[in-house]
Amino acid sequence: MRGAAEVCPETVSEAASVFSAGIGSDAQSRVVLQGVPAVFSYRLEAEAGRRRRAGLxxxxxxxxxxxxxxxxxxxxxxxxxxxxxxxxxxxxxxxxxxxxxxxxxxxLAEPPVAVGLAMVPVRAWRRGLEHAGRFAPFCSRAMVLRRPPRDLEVLRMEADFYGIGVVIAGEGAEPPELVVPPAPFHRNRFTAAGWLFLEETYRQVTRSS
Structure with missing residues (x-):
């Protein structure tokens, strides 16, 4: 994951904690989904406990x-x-x-996890729009940059248009700075692709726990 961005995973997790309370998530975990390394804020559902008991x-x-x-x-x-x-x-x-x-x-089966936010660490914000955009059908999204870009105002407009949050999170003592809040996620309908996204998330977060 460090090869994908200048921002270290621990810093991304710290940035994710800024949003967790507001999106109903109580945990963060590093995952790789849609070909993108990210930190997900998520919540295990009661179904996760049922599956553990059932060995599923x-x-x-x-x-x-x-x-x-x-x-x-x-x-x-x-x-x-x-x-x-x-x-x-x-x-x-x-x-x-x-x-x-x-x-x-x-x-018997239902989705075992709910994902509130995908935080994508990137070097360049235009790549951040593309990478974070891959999660658009599934959850709220944000990118994490190590430092503000020179064209910060352009970034604000583009990110706000696509509903992608922007956080500046260096690796020093300064707390993460929220530049653009992520848009709330609204699911129009639940599809098999959306369920598969949650199952893949569940597989990775339970493997790493």
């Missing part, structure tokens, strides 16, 4: 997530109502993701 880890199959998304949580669905492709996916789903009994399937 992250669900990273897009086909299985798409199938689960089409089922109501905790409501029996007759197996006879499933299509042949759905039955094939059902057979490949891990124990603990769903329950099959009395000729019905019951979805």
């Amino acid at each position: 880890g992250a669900i990273t199959s897009p086909d299985i997530l798409q199938f689960l998304l089409g089922l109501p949580v905790g409501v029996p669905v007759p197996l006879a109502a499933l299509t042949r492709p759905e039955r094939s996916v059902l057979r490949s789903a891990a124990d603990g993701a769903l329950l099959v009994e009395d000729q019905c399937v019951i979805r």
